[in-house]
Amino acid sequence: MRTRFHEHLEQLADQLRAMCVRNREAIAMATDALLGADLELAERTIDYCAETVAMRDGAEHAAVTLLALEAPVAGELRRVVTALQLVDDLTRMSTLTEHIADTARRRHPADAVPEPVRNLVTHMGETAVDLADAAVDVLTTADPGDAADLDARDDTMDDLHRDLLAAILAEGWDNGTAAAVDVTLLGRYYERFADHAVEVGRRTLYMTTGRRDDALQLRER
Amino acid sequence: MRTRFHEHLEQLADQLRAMCVRNREAIAMATDALLGADLELAERTIDYCAETVAMRDGAEHAAVTLLALEAPVAGELRRVVTALQLVDDLTRMSTLTEHIADTARRRHPADAVPEPVRNLVTHMGETAVDLADAAVDVLTTADPGDAADLDARDDTMDDLHRDLLAAILAEGWDNGTAAAVDVTLLGRYYERFADHAVEVGRRTLYMTTGRRDDALQLRER
Numbered sequence: 009m010r011t012r013f014h015e016h017l018e019q020l021a022d023q024l025r026a027m028c029v030r031n032r033e034a035i036a037m038a039t040d041a042l043l044g045a046d047l048e049l050a051e052r053t054i055d056y057c058a059e060t061v062a063m064r065d066g067a068e069h070a071a072v073t074l075l076a077l078e079a080p081v082a083g084e085l086r087r088v089v090t091a092l093q094l095v096d097d098l099t100r101m102s103t104l105t106e107h108i109a110d111t112a113r114r115r116h117p118a119d120a121v122p123e124p125v126r127n128l129v130t131h132m133g134e135t136a137v138d139l140a141d142a143a144v145d146v147l148t149t150a151d152p153g154d155a156a157d158l159d160a161r162d163d164t165m166d167d168l169h170r171d172l173l174a175a176i177l178a179e180g181w182d183n184g185t186a187a188a189v190d191v192t193l194l195g196r197y198y199e200r201f202a203d204h205a206v207e208v209g210r211r212t213l214y215m216t217t218g219r220r221d222d223a224l225q226l227r228e229r
Numbered sequence: 230m231r232t233r234f235h236e237h238l239e240q241l242a243d244q245l246r247a248m249c250v251r252n253r254e255a256i257a258m259a260t261d262a263l264l265g266a267d268l269e270l271a272e273r274t275i276d277y278c279a280e281t282v283a284m285r286d287g288a289e290h291a292a293v294t295l296l297a298l299e300a301p302v303a304g305e306l307r308r309v310v311t312a313l314q315l316v317d318d319l320t321r322m323s324t325l326t327e328h329i330a331d332t333a334r335r336r337h338p339a340d341a342v343p344e345p346v347r348n349l350v351t352h353m354g355e356t357a358v359d360l361a362d363a364a365v366d367v368l369t370t371a372d373p374g375d376a377a378d379l380d381a382r383d384d385t386m387d388d389l390h391r392d393l394l395a396a397i398l399a400e401g402w403d404n405g406t407a408a409a410v411d412v413t414l415l416g417r418y419y420e421r422f423a424d425h426a427v428e429v430g431r432r433t434l435y436m437t438t439g440r441r442d443d444a445l446q447l448r449e450r
Contacts, residue, residue, distance in 0.1 A: 177410065185402055
């Protein structure tokens, strides 16, 4: 009975990891579509993200089934409850990625990202991939070091986000209001994607250790 | 034993309702602070929202304790699991409200909302209060009619949000890029607040009926 419980818990963990791996793929695709003004890739990314979002129900169902059939307590209960919360973070990462791809789609054939901020958006895209990668690592290893690493990378994202807003607000911005609106929202999507990746790390750590590390306190943005 | 379970479940429902009532108060305060460029009210709203966010741990703890001690199944399990998810929606509503108040605080003594969009932001604020109010109703009655009402009000918010972006992008916008960035983000915060209020309605309905109404399908934004 308990062996089966652990098998099911492992399957649930695999589902979460699979969603996170897909988010890493998708954010790379979305950034490429955005910076390359690539309509076909943007549409493929949107479909791909929708498939990831559709994995939510299966993962939620698996978690609720575990609760119903096995009535876990203590550490095992914590793992299942945290898995339920992780499903939401991972789904949200997909939706935010879809928004980025959709911006590329709506602006096509024009570039949504004007020249002066292309470098910044490129770095935000790379940082987002790094964060999703690190979240996959934490989901696999539950290593506190990996989770701390996630936090450090999120600081990079915050710096880039600040620079991005500063660039839009700088004197020399002559790319118009429409581009300012697009880039403002894009910045928000990347930043929120990063926040959820960090949350995945924090929750995973809590799931396995039961401790909320003070250095990794939950931050809401 | 089961009576105690239901008592605890009622207490948990009360905590969720209390969070939602606070969100309704807070979004009204935040909008007043924003439109009145009222620094003192903005700061009071930020503190008030932080207190609501701090209620999360208590509600989560109550839900996990119910799972651990009572091992509920079927409809009762669904209620506890949904309560856990509702806590996240209600917390997120507080954080978004805090962002709105914080925009007023950062721009003080200037107005964050320029004249041409003041009416729209006023209406978005009123619609957000209506939505939070309706979410409180659904949490109280679990009435499908109330949940449908939430959906209709969310359509109003979507229309207002579209009009807001159109106003920023219109030819005559001469309020500068900084105001465009602020208003873009404010629009996003109100829209997401509304989405979470609708989610509260949908989840509550699912919690009590076990049916996901097709007309009220989960929409991710």
